[in-house]
Amino acid sequence: MTTLNLSLTAEQRALKAGVAGVCARYPGEYWRELDQKREYPEAFVDELTRAGYLAALIPPEYGGAGLGLLEAALILEEINRSGGNAGACHAQMYIMGTLLRHGSEAQKQAYLPKIAGGELRLQAFAVTEPNAGSDTTKLQTTAVRRGDRYVVNGQKIFISRVLQSDLMLLLARTTPLADVARKTDGLSVFLVDIRQARGLEVRPLRVMMNHSTNALFFDNMEVPAAGLIGEEGKGFSYILDGMNAERILVASDSIGDGKWFVEKAVGYSNQRVVFGRPIGANQGVQFAIARAHMAVEAAELMRNKAAALFDASEPCGPEANIAKYLAAEAAWEAGNACIDCHGGYGYAEEYDVERKFREARLYKTAPISQNLVLAYVGEHVLGLPRSY
DSSP states (O other), X not given: OOOOOSSOOHHHHHHHHHHHHHHHTSOHHHHHHHHHHTOOOHHHHHHHHHTTGGGTTSOGGGTSOOOOHHHHHHHHHHHHHTTOOGGGTTHHHHHHHHHHHXXXXXXXXXXXXXXXXXXXOEEEEEOOOTTXXXXXXXXXXXXXXXXXXXXXXXXXXXXXXXXXXXXXXXEEESSOGGGOSSTTSSEEEXXXXXXXXXXXXXXXXXXXXXXXXXXXEEEEEEEEGGGEESSTTBHHHHHHHHHHHHHHHHHHHHHHHHHHHHXXXXXXXXXXXXXXXXXXXXXXXXXXXXXXXXXXXXXHHHHHHHHHHHHTTOOOHHHHHHHHHHHHHHHHHHHHHHHHHHGGGGGOGGGSHHHHHHHHHGGGTSSSOHHHHHHHIIIIITOOOOOO
């Protein structure tokens, strides 16, 4: 049975302190300016990479730290708790898992050491499509084998960090949906070298938060057959295999956001005096912050449970999904409490609350909507009839 530790080890506390030290060199002004210009945090990501934090999950034999998922989760949590945006760099941690678990030894030797050392960035994950959305089996991007290459045609939407990446993980249909026994068959995963891609058009999308989001268009883009990850047609299972890690890491983003909002709200409510006393003495302010704090604490416990199960190689689908759901809700509740206690200042850019509020809202929708998590729990945990 997996043991769930309720306190961090000395090594884990040192890890968080190290990340906090990096984040301290990138204060609110840094993130605010990037948000205004819709720019990628190159300096921040470079420093995290040089310090080895983005290679936390890569095994030592490939140049990484070989840490567990909980340690990776703590890194992302600390970035957001410090006022930054881990969304700029978290994808590499869970995308890398597909290569590590299902790539050939030649692929791992070719790419993982360079990813760990910062020579290559793997930050883009091309799955979502305009006409498929959450129904991944209905995606329409095709990859047709022609000799020693695959020819890719189609489009993707809401794909982040393509212009800031060297490599991209791509899910495409290699066998038509009408020709497969199961709708999850016939999908394949490719590792695409963006630097060499021809027939790929990237159109940046301006969205609510600074997330380096794009639409992609493939027009006879060629991918070497050596870029196929694992077996042709088995890609859907490979993607699913990494989703528990993704849920746990994204939950950690939200937990960090929730803690930032609570700490910000507590600090402001203690020093803001109205009608002769700190506004934190008013139950209308105090109780909202207290509820948010409790929600964040509960989400953190579920995240830790999910990560412990994952690191023990035990099934953790329910826990990973529940952690993502609870953390996103907790961050949103904390964000609302923080804005409410700040009043008009909560909407002022210089306080960073409105920026963090926009960033936190993303995780109620991505990488999976809250309703789909509820549907998963209803069907696969509670045994209720399938709802979709």
